[in-house]
Amino acid sequence: xxxxxxxxxxxxxxxxxxxxxxxILTGQEFHEWLGTAMAVVLILHHLLNINWLKHIGKGNxxxxxxxxxxxxxLLFADMSILMISGIxxxxxxxxxxxxxxxxxxxxxxxLFASHWGLILMALHTGVHWSRVVRLGTKFxxxxxxxxxxxxxxxxxxxxxxxxxxYAFIQQNMSDYLFLKTxxxxxxxxxxxxxxxxxxxxxxxxxxxxxxxxxxQMKGLKGMKHKTAKYLAFLIPILVCIxxxxxxxxxxxxxxxxxxxxxxxxxxxxxxxxVLIPGGTFLMGSPxxxxxxxxxxxx
Numbered sequence: 334x335x336x337x338x339x340x341x342x343x344x345x346x347x348x349x350x351x352x353x354x355x356x357i358l359t360g361q362e363f364h365e366w367l368g369t370a371m372a373v374v375l376i377l378h379h380l381l382n383i384n385w386l387k388h389i390g391k392g393n394x395x396x397x398x399x400x401x402x403x404x405x406x407l408l409f410a411d412m413s414i415l416m417i418s419g420i421x422x423x424x425x426x427x428x429x430x431x432x433x434x435x436x437x438x439x440x441x442x443x444l445f446a447s448h449w450g451l452i453l454m455a456l457h458t459g460v461h462w463s464r465v466v467r468l469g470t471k472f473x474x475x476x477x478x479x480x481x482x483x484x485x486x487x488x489x490x491x492x493x494x495x496x497x498x499y500a501f502i503q504q505n506m507s508d509y510l511f512l513k514t515x516x517x518x519x520x521x522x523x524x525x526x527x528x529x530x531x532x533x534x535x536x537x538x539x540x541x542x543x544x545x546x547x548x549q550m551k552g553l554k555g556m557k558h559k560t561a562k563y564l565a566f567l568i569p570i571l572v573c574i575x576x577x578x579x580x581x582x583x584x585x586x587x588x589x590x591x592x593x594x595x596x597x598x599x600x601x602x603x604x605x606x607v608l609i610p611g612g613t614f615l616m617g618s619p620x621x622x623x624x625x626x627x628x629x630x631x
Contacts, residue, residue, distance in 0.1 A: 346371065354532050365423055404543075415446045422436060422439045448510050457543070463544070496534045501535050
């Protein structure tokens with residue numbers, strides 16, 4: 334019974350995440366309510382797996398257990414950032430909270446954590462995907478076409494992964510993962526179905542990476558249990574510290590051009606003005622950015 338509940342909870346998280354990534358399609362209010370529901374399901378997920386937390390510092394650490402712990406701790410930190418930044422930016426569900434300021438930082442953190450969360454959750458699913466494989470094998474163990482179906486599943490995983498690489502590039506995921514932009518760029522020609530298909534294929538890509546990665550880690554030997562245990566906790570700490578330092582120093586926006594930094598350009602009319610080349614503006618969510626008043630007609 335408990336295993337079935339765990340499966341339903343995990344599947345719910347996998348279904349909600351791609352929909353949450355499509356806030357521009359769903360609207361901010363629906364996004365906030367669904368995000369709140371996902372936070373509740375996440376808490377339930379941790380309660381159902383409380384034994385893992387109780388034994389996190391006990392027993393021997395293999396390279397595989399170290400990898401799983403690293404992914405879990407990073408995912409926990411990522412989801413915590415998502416929930417906190419989402420509450421700060423909330424304009425509907427948590428609007429009643431006396432929170433002021435921090436909108437710009439929260440938006441950047443939310444954008445950053447949401448895309449990393451997609452990858453980390455997929456990797457988390459991938460390292461535990463062997464349970465799904467065992468369940469499928471149990472149902473097919475008496476089937477004469479078991480081998481054929483196994484190769485069909487591998488071929489499907491390969492096809493999804495290849496399309497996932499294309500979708501990763503198509504959605505400019507690296508721009509959001511490394512905060513090269515502070516806004517979500519939306520392709521108006523893309524339908525909701527195509528966006529969700531691309532997002533699911535990206536998840537499929539990293540689920541496949543996680544699954545085959547954990548299979549390779551099982552065969553690793555020679556690492557001392559104490560070393561693997563130290564790495565399991567040290568790597569997430571270093572990643573978090575490095576990310577904070579990077580966001581505070583290496584990712585600062587450069588000052589805007591002005592007459593002091595940009596030399597004047599000669600024009601046909603000597604009017605004394607300075608010509609500053611324009612750039613590209615990426616529009617954020619209208620509801621969140623408040624870029625128009627209530628009387629503006631679109």
